[in-house]
Amino acid sequence: MEKKLIKVHPSDNVAVALKNLSAGDSITFEGENVIPTTNVKAKHKIALQAFNPGDRIIMYGVLVGSAGQNIEKGDVITTENVKHQSEKVSGKTATYNWEAPDVKKWENKTFSGYHRKDGQVGTRNVWLFFPLVFCENRNIEVLKEVFEKELLNEDINKHRLLLRSLINKKEGAGQEETTSGQVPVFNNVEVKFITHQGGCGGIRQDSETLARLLAGYVNNPNVAGATVLSLGCQNLQIKIFKDALNEVSPDNEKPILIYEQQQMGTIENMLNTIIEESFEEIKKANKIVRKPAPLSKLKIGLECGGSDGFSGISANPTLGHVSDILAALKGTAILSEFPELCGVEQELVNRCIDDSQAERFLKLMKDFEKSVVDAGSGFDMNPSPGNIKDGLITDAMKSAGAAKKGGTSPITDVLDYTEYATKPGLNLLCTPGNDVESTTAMAGSGANIILFTTGLGTPTGNPITPVIKVASNSELASKMPDIIDIDTGAIIRGEKTIEEMAGILLEYIIEIASGKKSKAMALNQNDFIPWKRGVSL
Known part of the structure; x- marks a missing residue:
């Protein structure tokens, strides 16, 4: 018989409709008769008992709400009859014992990735362009158009002509390879671009946080190196970024090219320099090949x-x-x-390997929730x-x-x-x-x-x-x-x-x-939104 309801945890007092249910249907569930009082759409929850106002609604074995009014057995659970409620947590209440799954099938499996000098292994090999401040977004967009369109051999502008001349000088590259659009210029490296709205105009802490986020991107094993654009006068100074990178990776050996517009004169001069120097590093990154990794x-x-x-x-x-x-x-x-x-804080707290981690989790949760309430x-x-x-x-x-x-x-x-x-x-x-x-x-x-x-x-x-x-x-x-x-x-x-x-x-x-492309990669979806925790000044 086709299942119409499922209860996720034995202690749950609501069930999930696996298909659309009609009012008056007689459903045998766990030895009892459950009759929907109204039509119930698949995915929605149905009461397995009667509830009085204030009664606890249990799902996944935890408190997920309380009845805001009388709810009859067979009623659908809605925002009108149930309100949010969760358990209060103060610390660990039990030791945690974990039975790990059998992984013999996977122990000798490998993937083919890009091995970095720090021991990390990447699943992609990306040369990343990004700005330290939103003032450089336009220059990043120009570079994106130059590199992406030239690699696809579309419309030509003078900056792309420069890159094309560099490509034609690439060792082993003939005119047919670089202009036909049939063979990629590089086989082992991708070029990606980030823009954002931060780096200045807000509190200093937001700029420092953004610096740490960008440093984490550079340190990510999927990144081979980066081209970084700075205006010069912004809150997120080059030194702040370098300090953040040094903190996350004191022995960083990845090539990082940094350019400050207010020190370089014209945009024309800056872009030409960036294109030439970045191209040389991208060629080097292309020589990194995939190797097996556990x-x-x-x-x-x-x-x-x-x-x-x-x-x-x-x-x-x-x-x-x-x-x-x-x-x-x-x-x-x-x-x-x-x-x-x-x-679900209590379960997560109990799963923390020590008290300090449990306490930190609760503090971060409470601080976050307070900021939301404020x-x-x-x-x-x-x-x-x-x-x-x-x-x-x-x-x-x-x-x-x-x-x-x-x-x-x-x-x-x-x-x-x-x-x-x-x-x-x-x-x-x-x-x-x-x-x-x-x-x-x-x-x-x-x-x-x-x-x-x-x-x-x-x-x-x-x-x-x-x-x-x-x-x-x-x-x-x-x-x-x-x-x-x-x-x-x-x-x-x-x-x-x-x-x-x-x-x-x-x-x-x-x-x-x-190396296989996911659907998001095939669609070239490259979303990047930093979390702005402060205010604008």
Whole structure:
């Protein structure tokens, strides 16, 4: 018999509709008769008991809300009859024992990556252009047009003529190779460009934070080197950036080219110099080739966006099992979006390997929430209209499902925004719930692959780190095949287990880490949004 309802945890008092249900349907569930009192859309929750005002709503085994009015057995759970509520947490309440998954199948698996001198291994080989201040965005855009269009051999301007002349001098390159558009100029290096709205005009702390984020991008193993543009008078001085880079990588040996416009005279002179010198370094980066690396060299970012009522029972647990496999192999996973961990703090605190990490997590959470309240909002405002429409009606409910991306392994480190992940195992990283601000942060903290679950469809990528989109349902995968890499809808239909789907995903991760393009890469999606925590001055 086809399943119509699912209960995620034995202690839950609500169930998830696996398909559209009609009012008056008689459903046998766990030995009891459940009759929907109204039509219920798939992904939404239905009451398995009667609730009085103030009664606790339990899902995923945790408190996700309380009844705001009388709710009858069979009623659909909505924003009208349930309000956000989560457990209060003060510290660790239990020791944590973890049973790691069997990873014999994966122990000798490798991916083909770019080995860096510091021991990190990249899944891409990117030469990165970025500004220290928004005043240089236009020059970055000019360089982007010059390099990207010349490599594609499109319309010509005088700066591109300069680059074309340099390409034609490249060792082993003939005129046919560089003008036909059939053979790429470089085989082992990509050129990517970042722009942003920071670096000046705000509080000094924001510029310092941006410096650390950009330094993390340079230190990311997917980056071979960088061209950096400075105006000269901005808050984010070159020294601040260099200090941030030295902090994250004291022995940095990657080539970093830095140009200050106010010291170089005309834009023409500056751009010509940048093109010539950057091209020489890009040629050197192209000589780096892929070599086998163990899966322990993977650093996986765990993200969700455009979540639906199935995300927490299909796509997110699939990521969680992949995370557990990597933790058992001494690889690294990064779970972020702190507003979407509200309500599951106790479980996460108990999973921290020591009290200091637990205390730091709670402090970061409390400080973040206070800043949100001071701004006139709250974590309870996190679910988006799309989330609510598809059954995620409280922040705690959304968080309980989102946290499934982190699996069950111990938490080895807790990081504030821009701090770099250095410890194998599961790391918690303080970021907003904003999808792109979060993925931007994870790449800056060292993620060389990002897994991104979605139930509604979210088109985004990252300039340096491959983003793999994982759909929670097959309807989305069929509707938006251009952005979805992996479909976990078979879990909802009972055709695959979470463990089986995790194996499929991990095999795909190895392919992407070894050079295959993810859908986001094929679409050239390169989103970059720093988290601005301060105010403008």
